[in-house]
């Protein structure tokens with residue numbers, strides 16, 4: 001079984017995917033983390049974020065490993081001194097500002113998608129186009145939204161920052177990512193603006209139960 005959770009930036013995709021995956025007893029995979037890791041490597045190497053051949057060459061000599069740890073996905077780069085955990089460095093303002101340029105390139109989308117399609121189900125996959133381009137035959141699909149203000153307020157709680165600036169950056173990134181961020185026609189859309197995290201996870205699990213993909217059990221308070 002594959003469950004897809006797509007949505008706009010900071011709509012709660014990874015937190016919700018994590019809670020849903022825990023309840024289902026399966027891992028979740030963050031496609032955005034692969035785009036972020038590729039962007040980080042390019043920024044560090046001084047590679048043009050629009051130069052697909054150079055980016056693919058860089059990725060060929062940079063073995064990345066995505067690991068679905070219980071506390072969230074992590075991405076590691078193998079090197080002569082052992083592995084380097086790129087996860088924190090992949091979530092900076094610099095990577096936020098650059099990632100959409102790289103994610104526009106069909107060659108780079110192919111690179112990410114090949115890695116995701118090589119994974120063995122069951123899993124929950126989260127991103128922008130998991131339910132459309134990557135796993136169109138998924139068992140269940142969800143698409144999360146929330147107002148830009150709500151998303152910005154959530155993000156500043158994680159990374160101390162100015163809420164107006166974060167909101168403007170989220171709106172700008174949504175616009176740059178619009179092409180690959182269209183909900184699948186058969187996705188269940190959830191506006192999370194007025195819901196807390198357990199509430200969103202419960203809504204997803206309720207839908208999975210309705211469609212017979214999950215046996216009913218477990219209190220929602222155990223899932224956040």
Ligand SMILES: Nc1ncnc2c1ncn2[C@@H]1O[C@H](COP(=O)(O)OP(=O)(O)O)[C@@H](O)[C@H]1O
Nearest residue numbers: 009010011012013014015154192195196197200
């Ligand atoms: N429904 C919600 N209510 C309150 N906070 C939420 C909700 N969904 C997510 N969050 C918080 O918002 C932040 C961004 O969520 P995250 O899962 O990282 O989003 P995304 O993967 O879409 O970028 C996190 O700090 C998360 O705990």
Ligand SMILES: Nc1ccn([C@H]2C[C@H](O)[C@@H](COP(=O)(O)OP(=O)(O)O)O2)c(=O)n1
Nearest residue numbers: 009010031032033035099103127128129177
């Ligand atoms: N399936 C995906 C996942 C992410 N992306 C791109 C678009 C996003 O701006 C970046 C980062 O994605 P990520 O899901 O980590 O970003 P947010 O947590 O939503 O802010 O990658 C994409 O184009 N397709």
